Amino acid sequence: MMGRTVTPHDRGWCVGIIFFILGLGTLLPWNFFMTASLYFQRRLNTTELSNNETEVVRKEYYFNNWMTLLSQLPLLLFTLLTSFLYQRVSEMVRIAGSLVFILLLFILTAVLVKVPMDEERFFSVTMATIWFINSFGAVLQGSLFGLVGQLPQKYSAIFMSGQGLAGTFAAVAMLLAIASEADSETAALGYFITPCVGTLLTLFSYLLLPRLEFAQFYLDRSGKYEAGTADELLKEDNPVENGKLNGHTNGSVPNSSPNKGDGPAEMELQSSPDKSKQAFLTLEPEEQKRGKASVVEVFKKIWVMAFCVTFVFTVTLSVFPAVTADVRTVFPGKWEHYFISVCCFLTFNINDWLGRTITTLFQWPGRDSRLFPVLVVSRVVFVPLLMLCNVQTRSYLPIYFPHDAAFTAIMAVFAFSSGYFACLSMSYAPQMVEPKDAETAGALMTFFLALGLSTGAALSFPFRAWV
Ligand SMILES: O=c1[nH]cnc2c1ncn2[C@@H]1O[C@H](CO)[C@@H](O)[C@H]1O
Helix, strand or coil, rough: CCCCCCCCCCCCHHHHHHHHHHHHHHHHHHHHHHHHHHHHHHCCCCCCCCCCCCCCEEECHHHHHHHHHHHHHHHHHHHHHHHHHHHCCCCCCCCCHHHHHHHHHHHHHHHCCCCCHHHHCCCCCCCCHHHHHHHHHHHHHHHHHHHCCCHHHHHHHHHHHHHHHHHHHHHHHHHHHCCCCHHHHHHHHHHHHHHHHHHHHHHHHHHHHCCCCCHHHHHHHCCCCCCCCCHHHHCCCCCCCCHHHHHCCCCCCCCCCCCCCHHHHHHHHHHHHHCCCCCHHCCHHHHHCCCCCCCHHHHHHHHHHHHHHHHHHHHHHHCCCCEEEEEECCCCCCCCHHHHHHHHHHHHHHHHHHHHHHCCCCCCCCCCCCHHHHHHHHHHHHHHHHEHHHEECCCCCHHHHHHHHHHHHHHHHHHHHHHHHHHHHHHHHHHHHHHHHHHHHHHHHHHHHHHHHHHHHHHHHHHHHCC
């Protein structure tokens, strides 16, 4: 067994920064792609068909509806597949492979900006691109949440924070496009080339990861830090010298927190090896040899967090952006051009990001607290609150909050709580299972995140109609 006695430090926060970039890099491409929706609609609305001499009708492609469907379907499918099958394909192939394909798809989309094409074909190619970007994006996210789940809890929060910043970047890009009065083609080129650069950077960051000692310690499967077999451990004087007894041996240590190297659990392992050794010796041989738990077993331990992340995103996506993007300002004039980008998209994304980032500093309520799901469920009040803002056009509901400031304030709390609770759920779940199952927990939680996004997106259609 290797003779390490101390958990390595994340020197210069390198691993933290890499996971932040990985988070940013997973959501940036798709966020930018969606921001270009105006460009796609322009290209699909050029020819006019006349059905008789007098009337001119445009072929309606329902671009946004198809985009929602063809992005959510592969996201659900492939996050689910990733949670069950991730062990069959190496992590390197899943992560680096997905990034390369996403890069290629964005290069293709950028090139197409300059290639003339008839509408029908353009529509088909775009829809296929949307499907594949989201398929690879799903594999990428599931794998990365699995990876980050094996690190101390703070790293999941850092990863989620990176994802949150992607939305802010997209909102700023949208504002820049409006302010510079760029035509839709130039704006689109910006929306497609930025993610190419972003994805390349993300790929390089990922490839750097195995070189860092801190990452090797938690993620390495080459055996450098492996604690050895059960037999070896029984012969060893100090079976927990690298603090990973309950992490990478074949056994599991009851009554010890799975929270590797992140606080009291680590202290206990390192300061009282005899206690842990005794705990290990009391295990049945079958238990010592047992491998990873099944997906269902993992689900039974994390179902509360799975429910929470699903619910958070269901509420969020049921009104954002379908309902909130139709709110109108009460101040006519130039401000009208900026109102939605600033008060809806920028406000949402900045506060979502703040909510996520603050969980690196404090986590409340705790992961076993009943209050946690109660607070998550109470977020439904934001649905009526936002519907009662100045959404136009409207058919049924009265307007209670006409003012821009009221709408912006509601958006801010709505987004902050969304980011805060989503991030806490995603970071708690891998800590509720044994370290050997943390990867399964992370991948499975990604599926529930996607389930929340899809359910919310589906509900947004009736909710918009009921305003
Ligand atoms: O694919 C995804 N993975 C994780 N989070 C996502 C994804 N798509 C959107 N959001 C999150 O949903 C909220 C509203 O857009 C934002 O918090 C955004 O980060």
